[in-house]
Amino acid sequence: DAKTTQPNSMESNEEEPVHLPCNHSTISGTDYIHWYRQLPSQGPEYVIHGLTSNVNNRMASLAIAEDRKSSTLILHRATLRDAAVYYCILRDVQGGSEKLVFGKGTKLTVNP
Amino acid sequence: DAGITQSPRHKVTETGTPVTLRCHQTENHRYMYWYRQDPGHGLRLIHYSYGVKDTDKGEVSDGYSVSRSKTEDFLLTLESATSSQTSVYFCAISFGNGTGGFNQPQHFGDGTRLSIL
Numbered sequence A: 001d002a003k004t005t006q007p008n009s010m011e012s013n014e015e016e017p018v019h020l021p022c023n024h025s026t027i028s029g030t031d032y033i034h035w036y037r038q039l040p041s042q043g044p045e046y047v048i049h050g051l052t053s054n055v056n057n058r059m060a061s062l063a064i065a066e067d068r069k070s071s072t073l074i075l076h077r078a079t080l081r082d083a084a085v086y087y088c089i090l091r092d093v094q095g096g097s098e099k100l101v102f103g104k105g106t107k108l109t110v111n112p
Numbered sequence B: 001d002a003g004i005t006q007s008p009r010h011k012v013t014e015t016g017t018p019v020t021l022r023c024h025q026t027e028n029h030r031y032m033y034w035y036r037q038d039p040g041h042g043l044r045l046i047h048y049s050y051g052v053k054d055t056d057k058g059e060v061s062d063g064y065s066v067s068r069s070k071t072e073d074f075l076l077t078l079e080s081a082t083s084s085q086t087s088v089y090f091c092a093i094s095f096g097n098g099t100g101g102f103n104q105p106q107h108f109g110d111g112t113r114l115s116i117l
Helices: none
Strands: A009-013 A018-023 A033-038 A045-050 A061-064 A070-075 A084-089 A091-094 A097-100 A106-111 B004-007 B010-013 B019-025 B032-038 B042-051 B054-057 B064-070 B073-078 B087-094 B106-108 B112-116
Touching: A009 A018, A018 A033, A018 A084, A018 A106, A033 A061, A045 A061, A045 A070, A045 B106, A070 A084, A097 B042, B004 B087, B010 B019, B019 B032, B019 B087, B019 B112, B032 B064, B032 B073, B042 B064, B042 B073, B054 B064, B073 B087
Parallel strands: A009 A106, B010 B112
Antiparallel strands: A018 A070, A033 A045, A033 A084, A061 A070, A084 A106, A091 A097, B004 B019, B019 B073, B032 B042, B032 B087, B042 B054, B064 B073, B087 B106, B087 B112
């Protein structure tokens, strides 16, 4: 499997920045790094994805290391609605079959 | 909103009965996916489709079949439901100008909670 490693949990205070790390040392050259989040009782929600360069959108920023073996999802000002499980995901290809490998993710708690 | 609807949202059924879950999209995306989510396992791919009548197996396809007779609908069937198939099922579609694949972002439905007694 295309493996990613994330901390099990992190905690932040409201309106402070949050940096969620992810290690993916086995990433291949053509694979994007995807981030999703999942709120309780909801389906996963796409957050951001990138290949080599840092990426920004209205939800977050993605900082990708130069060697692509790690990345960091940045929430610039955490809100209570950002409390969720955040998944860092790679595409896995084995024997011609593809899939996205969802690990256990990082559970983010945001304190008021 | 990517216009993806799953039905039913909740279902309780008995072991041995067939069950069909429906995923409907309004965005004309080529790729559609079925996942299941269980405690301790995260999301796992069951089957996916890359076009009308074009489907392929995921990592946990045993006991499931799928059909896609038109672009907007992707059906997941449990041929003879077992208690081990009690789970939350998510449908997803790929973004990306009608193209897709696993390097494209996916948009997920709200899920179907299925209980098999």
